[in-house]
Amino acid sequence: MHAAAAFKREDQTSPADPSAAGMVALKELQEGVHLVKAESAADLGACAGFVLSLLAHASQKGAVVWVSQHYVFDEGGSLYGPGLHAFSIVPHNILYVTVPSYVDVFWSLEEALKSQPVKAVVGEFYTKSPLDLTLTRRLSLRSQRAQTPVYLMSITSAAFPTAAQTHWSVTTPQREARSKPARTVGPPVWSLELTKNKNGPCGPLQAGFNTLTKRHFDPRRPSLSPFAKAPKPQEKLARVETGADMMAKLSAKISARDLQR
Amino acid sequence: MTAPHPKPPARRILHLWLCRFATDRLAIREGEGLRAMPCVTVSKVKGALIVEALNAVAAGEGLEPGMTLSETRAQVPHVEVAAADPQGDDKALHKIARALERYTPFVGLDAPDGLMLDISGCAHLFGGEEAMMDDVIARLAGWGYESACAICDNPALSSAVARFGGGGIVREGEALPAIAQLPVAALRLPEEIATVLNRLGLKTVEQLYAQPRTPLMRRFGVALARRMDQALGLESEPITPLSPVEPFVAERRFAEPLMSMDAIGACVTGLAEALGRSMGVKGEGARRLVLRLFHADGAVREARVGTAEPLIDAEHMAALLMPRIEALSARIEDESGIDLLRLSAAETGPRQVEQVDFCRERDAMASLSGLIDTLSARFGPSSVQRFVPADTHQPIEADRRMEAQTLAGDAAWPDHNESERAWALHADTAPTPRRPLRLFHPPEPVEALASVPEGPPVRFVWRRAFYHVVAAEGPERISANWWASEAAHTCDYFAVEDTKGRRFWLFRQGLYGRETNEARWFMHGMFA
Numbered sequence: 196m197h198a199a200a201a202f203k204r205e206d207q208t209s210p211a212d213p214s215a216a217g218m219v220a221l222k223e224l225q226e227g228v229h230l231v232k233a234e235s236a237a238d239l240g241a242c243a244g245f246v247l248s249l250l251a252h253a254s255q256k257g258a259v260v261w262v263s264q265h266y267v268f269d270e271g272g273s274l275y276g277p278g279l280h281a282f283s284i285v286p287h288n289i290l291y292v293t294v295p296s297y298v299d300v301f302w303s304l305e306e307a308l309k310s311q312p313v314k315a316v317v318g319e320f321y322t323k324s325p326l327d328l329t330l331t332r333r334l335s336l337r338s339q340r341a342q343t344p345v346y347l348m349s350i351t352s353a354a355f356p357t358a359a360q361t362h363w364s365v366t367t368p369q370r371e372a373r374s375k376p377a378r379t380v381g382p383p384v385w386s387l388e389l390t391k392n393k394n395g396p397c398g399p400l401q402a403g404f405n406t407l408t409k410r411h412f413d414p415r416r417p418s419l420s421p422f423a424k425a426p427k428p429q430e431k432l433a434r435v436e437t438g439a440d441m442m443a444k445l446s447a448k449i450s451a452r453d454l455q456r
Numbered sequence: 457m458t459a460p461h462p463k464p465p466a467r468r469i470l471h472l473w474l475c476r477f478a479t480d481r482l483a484i485r486e487g488e489g490l491r492a493m494p495c496v497t498v499s500k501v502k503g504a505l506i507v508e509a510l511n512a513v514a515a516g517e518g519l520e521p522g523m524t525l526s527e528t529r530a531q532v533p534h535v536e537v538a539a540a541d542p543q544g545d546d547k548a549l550h551k552i553a554r555a556l557e558r559y560t561p562f563v564g565l566d567a568p569d570g571l572m573l574d575i576s577g578c579a580h581l582f583g584g585e586e587a588m589m590d591d592v593i594a595r596l597a598g599w600g601y602e603s604a605c606a607i608c609d610n611p612a613l614s615s616a617v618a619r620f621g622g623g624g625i626v627r628e629g630e631a632l633p634a635i636a637q638l639p640v641a642a643l644r645l646p647e648e649i650a651t652v653l654n655r656l657g658l659k660t661v662e663q664l665y666a667q668p669r670t671p672l673m674r675r676f677g678v679a680l681a682r683r684m685d686q687a688l689g690l691e692s693e694p695i696t697p698l699s700p701v702e703p704f705v706a707e708r709r710f711a712e713p714l715m716s717m718d719a720i721g722a723c724v725t726g727l728a729e730a731l732g733r734s735m736g737v738k739g740e741g742a743r744r745l746v747l748r749l750f751h752a753d754g755a756v757r758e759a760r761v762g763t764a765e766p767l768i769d770a771e772h773m774a775a776l777l778m779p780r781i782e783a784l785s786a787r788i789e790d791e792s793g794i795d796l797l798r799l800s801a802a803e804t805g806p807r808q809v810e811q812v813d814f815c816r817e818r819d820a821m822a823s824l825s826g827l828i829d830t831l832s833a834r835f836g837p838s839s840v841q842r843f844v845p846a847d848t849h850q851p852i853e854a855d856r857r858m859e860a861q862t863l864a865g866d867a868a869w870p871d872h873n874e875s876e877r878a879w880a881l882h883a884d885t886a887p888t889p890r891r892p893l894r895l896f897h898p899p900e901p902v903e904a905l906a907s908v909p910e911g912p913p914v915r916f917v918w919r920r921a922f923y924h925v926v927a928a929e930g931p932e933r934i935s936a937n938w939w940a941s942e943a944a945h946t947c948d949y950f951a952v953e954d955t956k957g958r959r960f961w962l963f964r965q966g967l968y969g970r971e972t973n974e975a976r977w978f979m980h981g982m983f984a
Contacts (some may be wrong), residue, residue, distance in 0.1 A: 231884060235917075238958065240892065240893055240959065240981075240983055241958060241982075243821055243893050243894060243982075243984065244983070244984020247764065247893065247984070248984070261828070271470075272894035272896040273894065273897065273982060274893065274894060274895075275891060275892055275893060275895035276843035276844070276846075276856065276857070276869075277851075277854045277855070277891040278891040278893040278894070278895070279893065281889040281890050281891045282889050282984065285869065286780055286843035286845075287470055287843060287844075287845075287868055287869055288841060289842070289843060290840065290841075290842060290860055291827065291828075291841045291842065291843065292831055292839060292840050292841075293835070293841075294835050295835075300833070302834075303831060303981075306831065307827060310824060310825075310826060310827040311803060313827070318730075324675070366589075366957070367750065367957025367958050367959070368957045369954065369955060370927070370957055371955070375907075376912055376926055376927050376928045376952070377926060377927035377928075378927070378929070379927065380926075380928070380929045380951050381888055381927075382886035382888055382889075383959075383983065383984035384957075385984075386957075403886060404886070405886035405981070406886065407886070408886075411669055412886065423598075446642055
């Protein structure tokens with residue numbers, strides 16, 4: 196009960212408040228290069244949703260460039276304007292670019308980072324061969340110079356070296372099969388696995404997204420996830436703490452930097 | 457007292473006749489050896505092979521167009537024969553016309569083997585009409601074509617002088633003496649009229665003009681009178697230019713063909729500055745730029761780029777054009793160099809003078825025009841899109857995207873409903889988005905099994921993989937627009953979640969009983 200209340204309070208805090216420890220990992224994603232992996236084309240919806248949830252604020256303030264390789268476009272469908280709108284993204288601020296090859300994706304992202312008013316860039320690509328490290332290194336340097344976050348989305352389950360700050364694999368929480376389908380689907384939720392982190396430890400993270408408040412929340416809150424069994428209080432506490440630990444270093448970093456400014 | 461109104465400058469038309477076009481083309485293609493041999497092209501007319509065109513040697517042997525092939529072979533046994541290629545000729549003529557745009561923007565076709573150039577006011581740039589005519593003939597000879605040229609006041613006269621009078625320059629007011637002794641066919645009369653006139657003893661143009669006009673018109677119709685008037689310039693005859701005339705053009709000629717890419721790049725920047733200046737004073741900017749590279753060997757290459765905003769900035773123009781020129785660089789450096797560069801604004805738009813607003817930021821996209829241009833130039837304008845709201849319930853029609861370059865003004869989406877937001881905050885639940893983030897074009901068929909006919913699916917197979925549904929919302933019934941055809945189906949949309957938690961947007965096409973007995977299911981999108 197108390198834990199639930201605590202989460203509720205966090206949910207309402209402003210983004211700059213460092214006390215929202217559980218969500219700091221997501222705040223940290225607001226700069227640098229990040230790679231988000233989808234295991235299969237069917238996960239591309241969840242993957243796009245997670246990246247868009249990080250862009251919810253950026254898309255209000257300025258332009259977001261979304262570059263999609265034709266292969267991804269064919270496998271996972273194109274971005275859908277009304278869907279973006281329902282997801283609290285401002286669709287007219289998104290520049291949607293479709294390109295033939297993954298090299299073109301990186302070229303376009305670099306071009307986009309040169310442009311001043313761009314608030315964030317996203318690239319979706321697919322490649323069979325392992326990615327050339329130079330591509331992501333160049334991107335990372337440009338991203339630092341422009342102070343603009345870059346999100347890369349790739350259909351792969353393989354681990355390969357990149358110059359990205361973090362690697363995430365995005366899946367959705369599993370549900371038990373029922374004889375009769377439930378009547379509601381509920382808000383978007385993801386089970387994220389942080390598999391690489393340059394600035395701290397890795398680990399799993401459960402996150403959901405409230406499209407009205409444009410904030411992430413913890414889906415294990417009973418009132419929000421009607422299908423999940425309510426976890427035992429101890430287990431829940433322990434997991435929340437690991438999440439907090441994981442991101443503590445990052446939050447300290449951010450607040451130190453904020454103070455410097 | 458005011459000065460008398462100056463007479464408008466005379467129109468000067470250069471008619472270029474490629475006398476041996478078909479056989480010259482053959483010689484260029486098959487080898488120069490053909491020029492020394494009698495050579496004819498033939499085409500099939502009513503089952504017989506008839507000579508269409510022949511070269512000078514063949515003409516010297518006494519051959520004529522219109523002879524049958526067997527006759528030709530009997531007369532000149534060693535004649536070279538090739539099939540006529542009207543499409544190829546037409547293509548080649550177009551190519552020559554493009555290359556001759558270096559003299560004037562007004563180049564019209566006089567198919568199958570002639571070109572009209574409106575050179576009013578251009579001749580002095582080439583050292584006068586005589587020099588210009590020699591230059592044209594020499595240039596065509598360099599490319600391998602024999603030609604005859606005439607410069608007169610109107611197209612009809614030029615054509616007559618070039619094709620029947622051996623070419624030359626006819627000054628103003630000398631029209632009648634110049635064509636007096638030419639045959640009547642020189643007036644471009646239909647074959648049957650010319651034949652009848654000849655039979656009546658009216659062989660030369662002079663004899664024709666000496667006749668009273670009314671009986672001639674009564675006998676031969678208006679067509680003859682019009683041709684007679686056109687030749688004297690009494691009735692004007694327009695030339696349709698091959699490419700539309702562009703309002704802003706900057707060009708640079710080189711005495712020696714240019715080979716190096718660096719030099720070309722520098723010239724392009726210079727031209728862009730000149731073009732920007734000329735547009736700037738008129739308050740216009742370029743929306744579409746065309747750079748033409750005229751090669752010394754007659755080839756013409758083009759680079760076209762579009763811009764998101766009317767543009768006068770030379771640096772920006774050069775930055776857009778250079779990647780295109782570099783793509784051609786290998787060919788430029790291998791082949792003959794470039795002796796004329798022409799940069800024109802094919803489409804212009806008024807430049808907006810924007811007032812600085814302290815309170816409001818500019819539209820995020822308006823300041824992105826540079827990026828939009830770069831990406832559009834590389835991947836094509838249709839690859840760079842923005843989302844535009846559409847007031848419709850149809851999911852496919854609602855997916856409106858427009859080229860970012862052509863989208864003018866704001867395409868603002870409505871704000872989310874405030875009351876809905878307040879209610880949701882109060883209710884402490886995160887809402888479920890109603891529309892998917894990704895959409896498939898077109899919807900992909902799935903095999904689905906529903907527990908009740910009208911209900912959501914329990915299982916489905918999509919792309920040969922099996923999905924078990926654990927939660928489903930719906931149906932959301934979207935029927936076709938009433939003005940759509942009878943065959944259009946009503947669709948029931950379901951948001952479903954499978955055991956792995958992935959969310960899909962499925963629909964069943966057709967209402968049971970009323971529209972169909974066997975409903976088909978489709979995968980239309982994916983939610984987050």
